[in-house]
Amino acid sequence: MGRAPCCDKSNVKKGPWSPDEDAKLKSYIEQHGTGGNWIALPQKIGLKRCGKSCRLRWLNYLRPNIKHGGFSEEEDNIICSLYVCIGSRWSVIAAQLPGRTDNDIKNYWNTRLKKKLLGKRRKELQARNKGNGVVEHENNSSLLLQENSAQQLHPCWPQIPAVLPLSPYTNQSPSFNDQDSIRKLLIKLGGRFSDDYQRILDGLNLQFPHGSLSSTQLLQEEQVHFVSSAGCMNSIGNNQVQFGQSNEYRAELVQGQSSFTTTTIGEMVSANDYSQRLLGGSLEFFYGEEMITDKIMGGACASSSCGQSTDWGETSSLIYPPLVASNYEGVRQEMPRECVFQELSYPGAQ
DNA sequence: AAATCGACCAACCGCTCACAG
DNA sequence: CCTGTGAGCGGTTGGTCGATT
Numbered sequence: 001m002g003r004a005p006c007c008d009k010s011n012v013k014k015g016p017w018s019p020d021e022d023a024k025l026k027s028y029i030e031q032h033g034t035g036g037n038w039i040a041l042p043q044k045i046g047l048k049r050c051g052k053s054c055r056l057r058w059l060n061y062l063r064p065n066i067k068h069g070g071f072s073e074e075e076d077n078i079i080c081s082l083y084v085c086i087g088s089r090w091s092v093i094a095a096q097l098p099g100r101t102d103n104d105i106k107n108y109w110n111t112r113l114k115k116k117l118l119g120k121r122r123k124e125l126q127a128r129n130k131g132n133g134v135v136e137h138e139n140n141s142s143l144l145l146q147e148n149s150a151q152q153l154h155p156c157w158p159q160i161p162a163v164l165p166l167s168p169y170t171n172q173s174p175s176f177n178d179q180d181s182i183r184k185l186l187i188k189l190g191g192r193f194s195d196d197y198q199r200i201l202d203g204l205n206l207q208f209p210h211g212s213l214s215s216t217q218l219l220q221e222e223q224v225h226f227v228s229s230a231g232c233m234n235s236i237g238n239n240q241v242q243f244g245q246s247n248e249y250r251a252e253l254v255q256g257q258s259s260f261t262t263t264t265i266g267e268m269v270s271a272n273d274y275s276q277r278l279l280g281g282s283l284e285f286f287y288g289e290e291m292i293t294d295k296i297m298g299g300a301c302a303s304s305s306c307g308q309s310t311d312w313g314e315t316s317s318l319i320y321p322p323l324v325a326s327n328y329e330g331v332r333q334e335m336p337r338e339c340v341f342q343e344l345s346y347p348g349a350q
Numbered sequence: 351a352a353a354t355c356g357a358c359c360a361a362c363c364g365c366t367c368a369c370a371g
Numbered sequence: 372c373c374t375g376t377g378a379g380c381g382g383t384t385g386g387t388c389g390a391t392t
Contacts, residue, residue, distance in 0.1 A: 039377065091380060111358055
């Protein structure tokens with residue numbers, strides 16, 4: 001069956017917008033607003049365009065204060081950091097960058113940022129290989145197995161790229177506003193990841209000053225606000241994810257906490273097998289295709305609790321461990337959007 | 351000068367979700 | 372509840388342009 005088309009495709013113009021069309025759309029919206037109905041809007045203005053097309057044109061191009069191109073280093077860092085944490089949720093990322101559209105960020109990521117980071121990563125690998133006297137090998141996966149002791153502990157997980165310390169999580173001149181906004185965002189999003197996501201926040205240690213609230217405490221405080229509308233919370237407990245290794249992990253986390261209070265995602269990841277798995281999927285791009293095709297990553301997963309997914313081509317689905325992802329999806333289906341953020345639960349807070 | 355290639359980006363497509371009836 | 376509809380989102384496509392051969 002399929003759903004009815006949103007407009008009469010045969011009577012709708014496609015392709016690039018003319019200056020005339022832009023002017024019509026812009027002046028109408030500036031005077032009357034969208035009227036809450038994009039579908040009806042083109043007819044009102046006399047444009048032979050699909051309502052969706054008008055919406056996109058307005059949001060991505062005509063809207064006031066839109067910035068195009070010229071991404072700053074700071075913006076790069078924010079995008080990278082958020083991508084690592086939340087994946088390809090461009091609208092969420094765009095919301096943290098005033099004047100940027102999700103489409104812009106998506107394009108920027110796919111065409112430049114990803115390659116830029118990959119290039120840095122490769123250079124870094126080469127430099128390190130030279131330093132260690134490792135013979136250059138076509139297959140990077142073999143290098144990953146010999147590089148250093150940390151790698152030997154977790155041979156299936158490469159070191160985090162050296163570029164990541166540029167992220168706002170480092171103490172290398174990040175602006176506090178970045179950290180703050182990211183932290184707030186992650187706290188909000190934290191509910192989507194249950195307590196495992198909390199580990200990421202703790203691992204990231206978003207530069208909380210000594211004596212200030214830890215991220216856990218902040219989350220607890222946030223929870224007070226969230227929990228107040230109780231209706232949605234009932235389902236949350238039922239959807240709490242339990243990981244086989246949770247307890248040992250938690251002990252490990254407590255013991256090792258000071259070791260990754262310093263900062264980088266990389267350190268966090270290399271310090272902890274669980275986090276490595278958690279972030280590994282989203283970091284696939286840093287390591288290149290060789291590794292993925294080598295099935296090294298798949299092997300790691302097969303022997304661990306995330307064995308459900310060995311298809312490392314599907315990066316976006318691996319941003320979160322499969323259990324979390326599937327669990328979250330389930331919750332998300334059941335819960336109103338505004339309630340999703342309430343899925344803040346962490347046994348440590350009980 | 352022409353052909354080819356790759357990077358970039360605007361726009362489209364199809365899906366999910368929220369909401370009204 | 373169920374259904375239909377519009378909004379919003381992320382993935383993908385296709386056109387343009389500059390660099391290279």
